[in-house]
Amino acid sequence: MxxxxxxxxxxxxxxxxxSPDVLIQGASTNEVVIDQETGIVYTIESRPSEGGRCVLVQYKDGKRRDVFGKDWSARSGVHEYGGAALAVRAGVAFFSDFAKKRLHRVRIDEGDTPEPVTPDDANLRYGDFQVHPTSTHLLVSILEDHTKPAPEDVVNSLVLVDSDSQKLSTLRSGSDFYTSPQWSPSGLKLAWIEWNHPDMPWEGTQLYIASFSIEARLLSNVIRVAGKAGSVSVQQPAWLTDDKLLYLSDESGFYAPYLFETKTSSSTALVPAGHDLASGGEFAEPQWKLGSATYAVLSAESVIFARTFQGFSQLWLYSPSSNNWTHLPCDYVDIEAVKRLDSQCIVFRGWKADSALAVVKAELLNGVQLQIEELQPPSGAxxxxxxxxxxxxxxxxxxxxxxxxxxxxxxxxxxxxxxxxxxxxxxxxxxxxxxxxxxxxxxxxxxxxxxxxxxxxxxxxxxxxxxxxxxxxxxxxxxxxxxxxxxxxxxxxxxxxxxxxxxxxxxxxxxxxxxxxxxxxxxxxxxxxxxxxxxxxxxxxxxxxxxxxxxxxxxxxxxxxxxxxxxxxxxxxxxxxxxxxxxxxxxxxxxxxxxxxxxxxxxxxxxxxxxxxxxxxxxxxxxxxxxxxxxxxxxxxxxxxxxxxxxxxxxxxxx
The missing domain is CATH 3.40.50.1820 (Alpha/Beta hydrolase fold, catalytic domain)
Structure with a gap:
């Protein structure tokens, strides 16, 4: 009317x-991934018009294009809720295909057909995988084994995938669940999170780091960094340098950022008690899906965090050297999937109070404000x-x-x-x-x-x-x-x-x-x-x-x-x-x-x-x-x- x-x-x-058609117009962007070698943005879109197929989309030179055809769907089945089904480095994408269950590799600009890089076993599910910084044929991944399908018999572990030989090497096992593996910049260390029943990941998890040997393909010198079963939840580890690890913990009663230094084996709260940001808001959402990202390390000197306060998202810039926090005003009231594009830019999924989901590029200007560009505007107005x-x-x-x-x-x-x-x-x-x-x-x-x-x-x-x-x-x-x-x-x-x-x-x-x-x-x-x-x-x-x-x-x-x-x-x-x-x-x-x-x-x-x-x-x-x-x-x-x-x-x- x-x-x-x-x-x-x-x-x-x-x-x-x-009309009901408004709710299915366009597609829903589920994930944002940045190729840190090329600076190219990729997303996974869920398209109702294609039966909910999850499509890998490349954003390049102001244009969008689908990376693969209709026989593929980039979606993980780990924990049933999935998430983190894509990793891209130097123009090569690795993704979990939902129907075939295997990890696949595709050389994006060469127009290749995706090729499998894991064994042909539909009982194995992969998610939250990360490409090694120097040996790019190696990936660390969550493996969920449904060979015995009863819930008590499903086995989760942390594995190394050799994409050239399709060989899997177990790095860590024994706990009920694993998430968030992150290589250090050199690739010589690995951080990850694990926990056991009856905890859910927002109730009690533990963060570990270890040394990694490329030759032996083993972890050693395992150290528990933070978290406690039943009482402290930690998530989203990210290396600031090879010796400094950021993570989020709710030990204060609210999810907030901490910095662990390997040289001293000690952690410091980046928002100390009494600080304006110390209570009433949270720097993370509980991890129902793999791959949560509420902050991005732009450089060793700048990190941008998304914080939720009274139901609304805020962006904050943190400087590790000065321990200074700066509010970065923007119009987006809900912000997810915060990813580094370069030393001055982030990309995220953002919603306003008056417009639907957009894929947003935000460039830091003068350290106090953001220049906004919507790479993928909302579908419909x-x-x-x-x-x-x-x-x-x-x-x-x-x-x-x-x-x-x-x-x-x-x-x-x-x-x-x-x-x-x-x-x-x-x-x-x-x-x-x-x-x-x-x-x-x-x-x-x-x-x-x-x-x-x-x-x-x-x-x-x-x-x-x-x-x-x-x-x-x-x-x-x-x-x-x-x-x-x-x-x-x-x-x-x-x-x-x-x-x-x-x-x-x-x-x-x-x-x-x-x-x-x-x-x-x-x-x-x-x-x-x-x-x-x-x-x-x-x-x-x-x-x-x-x-x-x-x-x-x-x-x-x-x-x-x-x-x-x-x-x-x-x-x-x-x-x-x-x-x-x-x-x-x-x-x-x-x-x-x-x-x-x-x-x-x-x-x-x-x-x-x-x-x-x-x-x-x-x-x-x-x-x-x-x-x-x-x-x-x-x-x-x-x-x-x-x-x-x-x-x-x-x-x-x-x-």
């Missing part, structure tokens, strides 16, 4: 130009008159603790609601449940609803990232999963209702994965609170998921629920929605991928059967060929249309 005339119409009935701007709010939970939410009001320049009415609201519960947050970045999903006259409320319930370790782990959610997350969502609805921002009698709740579990628990625990609910690949039976999920998350619930199913069986049963389906009054929409290895389809079928047997209202849609989330254009569109139509039918909304 395009008109200068403003129409009065009930909330939820507004006509919108934001929203009319400013339609934009619903995210509003960060800090409420109080039912226990009197801070509760962080992001609210977006209805917004459509062509419509206004009748005076004295309030909008229906969609509550969004993110997945995780720990170590994830909803940011203030522009995304099309909330706009799809707010432009039609719905309010959108994203709840960063206890357990969310970005607000420190205590909010993220033990002090809030551990032992109380299925209680705190649910209560926080309910409390947010009550408080925004009291503020007159939403109609508390017309609220739907939605979420995926652990967020889907929160949805199901909410309609069980508060049968009269929500008028409709959508669970996408959500958990319904905690005992079954503990026995039937993948290795990475196979013991996550033990802390969240206060023990194993054998130790606290009553908790697992009491907090499993499938055992309380008789309490569900709320109409349910259940969406599920049939190839989901994280939350298997049986979880959806269990709750659907239980609700149907008790005469409840439930609609179930299964997506063949989809896993933990939607990658194909037709399924992204269908899921969105089905969800909106479901709410309109339940609420009796007629456009």
């Amino acid at each position: 395009t008109s200068n005339h403003v129409v009065t119409a009930p909330y939820g009935t507004w006509k919108s130009d934001i 929203i009319d400013p008159g339609h934009l619903s701007r995210p509003q960060g709010m800090t409420l109080l939970s039912d226990s009197g603790e801070p509760l962080h939410v992001i609210y977006q009001p209805p917004s459509n320049k062509n419509f206004v609601a009748p005076e004295g009415t309030l909008p229906p609201c969609i509550v969004h519960a993110h997945g995780g449940p720990t170590g994830v947050r909803v940011s203030a970045a522009f995304t099309w999903l909330p706009q799809y609803f707010t432009n039609r006259g719905w309010a959108w409320l994203a709840v960063n319930y206890g357990g969310s990232s970005g607000y420190g370790r205590a909010y993220r782990t033990s002090d809030r959610l551990n032992g109380k999963w299925g209680l705190v997350d649910v209560n926080d969502c309910v409390e947010a609805v009550k408080q925004l209702g009291k503020q007159g921002l939403i109609d508390p009698s017309r609220v739907a709740i939605r979420g995926g994965s652990a967020g889907g579990y929160t949805v199901l628990q909410s309609v069980v625990s508060f049968p009269d609170m929500f008028a409709a609910a959508t669970s996408s690949f959500g958990i319904s039976d905690l005992v079954a998921i503990a026995a039937d999920t993948h290795k990475f998350e196979s013991q996550q619930a033990f802390k969240l629920l206060g023990g194993t199913p054998d130790q606290v069986p009553a908790v697992y049963k009491d907090r499993s929605p499938v055992h309380h389906a008789d309490k569900i009054k709320t109409p349910l929409l259940i969406l599920q991928g049939l190839q989901d290895a994280v939350v298997p389809p049986a979880q959806a079928q269990l709750i659907v059967n239980a609700v149907q047997q008790r005469g409840g209202i439930v609609k179930y849609i299964a997506f063949d060929g989809e896993g933990h989330g939607w990658r194909k254009a037709e399924n992204i569109k269908r899921a969105l249309v089905e969800e909106l139509t479901f709410y309109e039918d339940v609420f009796g909304i007629k456009g």
